[in-house]
Amino acid sequence: MSNFKMFPKEKSIVFIGFMGVGKTTIGKLVAQNLNRSFIDIDEEIEKEYKMPTTEIFKTIGEKAFREKEKALITKFCSQKSIIISVGGGAFLQKEVREVCLSNCTVIALDISWEQWKERLDKIIDSRPVLKGLSMEEIEALFYKRKEIYVTHHLKFTTDHLTEEEVANDITESLKPISELNDSN
């Protein structure tokens, strides 16, 4: 019952966590499971600038990217009952943390360094923040970034689970809340 009070159905859900942990993939699946609309903030930024993130970082710069990221997160966090996946660096900004935590249910996705590093090849070309860093520097960033994800409402560990398994676990955990809301 306390969950019901804390996470009413009309609240939107925001996925946070380190780049590559699966926010976009899993957010989309949870949205399908719960029949809710899905918004990926990186995709929205790319649509606005009409270029991929790597190009935005190169031509316009990270500062402009972060400003747009904050503006879009603020806009979408004011909408009800949607699922939002933010970029891995969004929670670096205090205003973003505050707007997400006060308006939405924030779900942190977690992964161990050992599992994450197996995924690096899949994401390295599309994540400018990782470009040119050594493995040691990426590991240091991975642990440093953990500090910004500690503020959340719910946390799910993704180690040794497929994308679908994580999404289904999250959906199952959220269902009682949705059902309680449906009958109220």
Ligand SMILES: Nc1ncnc2c1ncn2[C@@H]1O[C@H](COP(=O)(O)OP(=O)(O)OP(=O)(O)O)[C@@H](O)[C@H]1O
């Ligand atoms: N549980 C999982 N098991 C195996 N691969 C996964 C899992 N979750 C995500 N992936 C894969 O990892 C890659 C990165 O996933 P995704 O783009 O969803 O990460 P992200 O958290 O949204 O990253 P970013 O912060 O950069 O937006 C994708 O290729 C995705 O298919």
Ligand SMILES: O=C(O)C1=C[C@@H](O)[C@@H](O)[C@H](O)C1
């Ligand atoms: O962790 C980060 O700083 C980033 C993660 C991606 O989702 C993108 O938002 C961008 O590549 C920056």
Ligand SMILES: [Mg+2]
């Ligand atoms: Mg993503």
